[in-house]
Amino acid sequence: MNVTSLFSFTSPAVKRLLGWKQGDEEEKWAEKAVDALVKKLKKKKGAMEELEKALSCPGQPSNCVTIPRSLDGRLQVSHRKGLPHVIYCRVWRWPDLQSHHELKPLECCEFPFGSKQKEVCINPYHYKRVESPDVQAVAYEEPKHWCSIVYYELNNRVGEAFHASSTSVLVDGFTDPSNNKNRFCLGLLSNVNRNSTIENTRRHIGKGVHLYYVGGEVYAECLSDSSIFVQSRNCNYHHGFHPTTVCKIPSGCSLKIFNNQEFAQLLAQSVNHGFETVYELTKMCTIRMSFVKGTCSLTTEAVLLT
Structure with a gap:
């Protein structure tokens, strides 16, 4: 038995509410979602009782059970973010619920999610499920490039995006009059707002x-005499780092910055948790790199990884 399981404790209130959990929603994740809710509801007199009444007597009228609306309207549970009414409708009514587009509030609900009030109702019996409109299949053609690279000086984008079609690409500070498709030469790019600090960084x-x-x-190899710095959520996930951790790659060293198989596994796990969870993964497809002290930087967006 590990230390975590030895000291783990599920409160009686959480256990009671989990008794109404539907389907095969991930046990641990559902428990964390309910635990987060209980902590919020305990601050409101009668809120816990009202929720238990709604869950135990689904055919009877019940009052709104509300929690404060966050700045972006979403609620974070463990490593996933989602809309609160979707999360709890999924836990207690429809485990296969995909997104908020499938939910419509009942007329009796005073604090529906769509009303943009300071409080949002998470009573799963104040929402009904609606049929998603049939969506016509969209023709999709895979792009010829597997990533796009955009160059920035401070916060200003400089030049056009470079689309990498070759599996090996060099990004350097030189100029290349031959217009080699496998090289992105930053020395060719001009910027009227460039100052002496940026000029000095570019020289390095x-x-x-x-x-x-x-x-x-995908690997990044530092060929520069100075270190480069990389922020890759996919890499950080693999190593158990915080998502926004920045890793230093010294001269002559390499770092794996994206693993397609791990990303595919995360994507497959997220599909059943709705649009918001899947959309959150798009952040993994953007990798940021900076030279020297971060004055000059690159943003690499994975377009196709097969």
Whole structure:
């Protein structure tokens, strides 16, 4: 038995509410979702009792059970974010619920999610499920490039995006009059707002960074004499780091910055938790890199990884 399980404790209130859980919603995640709700409802007199009444007597009228609306309207449970009424309708009524588009509030609900009030009702019996409109299949053609690279100086984008079609790409500080499709030469880019600090940083880019895609994995190799700095949520997930951790790659060293198989597994796990959870994963497809002290930086967006 590990230390975590030895000291884990589920409150009686959470256990009672989990008794009405529907279907095969992930046990641990559902428990965390309910635990987070209980902590909020205990601050309101009678809120817990009202929720238990609604769950135990689904055919009877019940009052709104509300929690404060967050700034973006979403609620974070463990590592996933979602809309609160969707989360609790999924736990207690429809485990296969995909998004808020499938829910419509009943007329009796005074604080429906769509009303944009300071409080939002999470009573699962104050919402009804509606049929999603049939969606016509959209023709999709895979792009020829597997990633796009955009160059920034401070917060200002400079030049056009570079689309990488080759699995091996060099991003350096030189100029290349031959217009090599496998090189993104930052020395060619001009910026009227460039100051002496940026000019000094650009001089240190040198051979820059080598990005290569092999066997479903993307690597960044630092060819510059100075270190480069990378923020990759996919890489951070693999190593158990905080999502926004920045990793330093010294000169001559490489780092795996994207793993397609791990991303595919996360995507498959997220599909059943609705649009918001899937959309959150798009952040993993954007990787940020900076040279020297971060004055000059790149944003790499994975477009196709197969």
